[in-house]
Amino acid sequence: MPELPEVETTRRGIAPHIEGRRVTGVVLRRPDLRWPIPREVAELLPGQVVDSVDRRAKYLLLNTSAGTALLHLGMSGMLRVLPADTPIAKHDHVDIAFDTGSVLRFTDPRRFGALLWQMPGETHELLEGIGPEPLTDDFDGERMYQLSRGRTAPVKTFLMDNAVVVGVGNIYASEALFAAGIDPRRAAGKVSRERYLRLAQEVKRILALAINRGGTTLRDFLAPDGAPGYFFQELFAYGRAGEACKVCGTPIRVVTLGQRASFYCPHCQR
DNA sequence: CCTGGCCCCTGCAAGC
């Protein structure tokens, strides 16, 4: 489900309800999601005030003085702030209750999501060594160009590599390459500096625009307030196989790259 | 080091 814009939309949705609020209890309805849920979540989080809700890559970080809860939504995860007495539904795996009478409820049918813990001053090993945030100046086309030299993997796979830049998933990789006019199958090492400069610009523009639209709802993504993401209407490539390119009318094609469906216009992208 | 493939899991839609 969620790429960076959807995770950021989720962050903005939950933050006003839980920042500055005290956790009164944690309910784990199963001991694991993708990984076992560390004991610190149940032992240290209750009683803490959530000082801030941050995002790093596709992780949400609930910061407290005792440590940070890391939440990842995987493919199908969803977070909502609900009244504490809201009935439990299937796949409602975790509740974090607050002194406001609300609970932050984590729902995730496929359980590719995660709930982890990071002690104060530490960086979780999964966050070590990952690339820059795409919407900061640490990410630019020059970086992509330098890292890509000699690489034979498709440029789309390269763009989705978390060591290169974080947060760009399957939808926005296709969209950014469309906007930059680059064929997703092209070897990363054979894309020019000039084209990487353009690609980085488009990544930034598209992610910012998608956040502005509340993300992309393909089937089930809803923001914590229940709103769908409206960027779906602005997709040029993703999910449009066989449909006419919105720019030139050529049918959009789909090809599998890195075990992921990749959509492109054979006329606009070279 | 880099690359491609596999796997985790459930739900849904399409095809027979």
Next chain:
DNA sequence: TGCTTGCAGGGGCCAG
């Protein structure tokens, strides 16, 4: 209608 198959927004891990 019901069964089977394939696919889905992520990403860690492994062998080559």
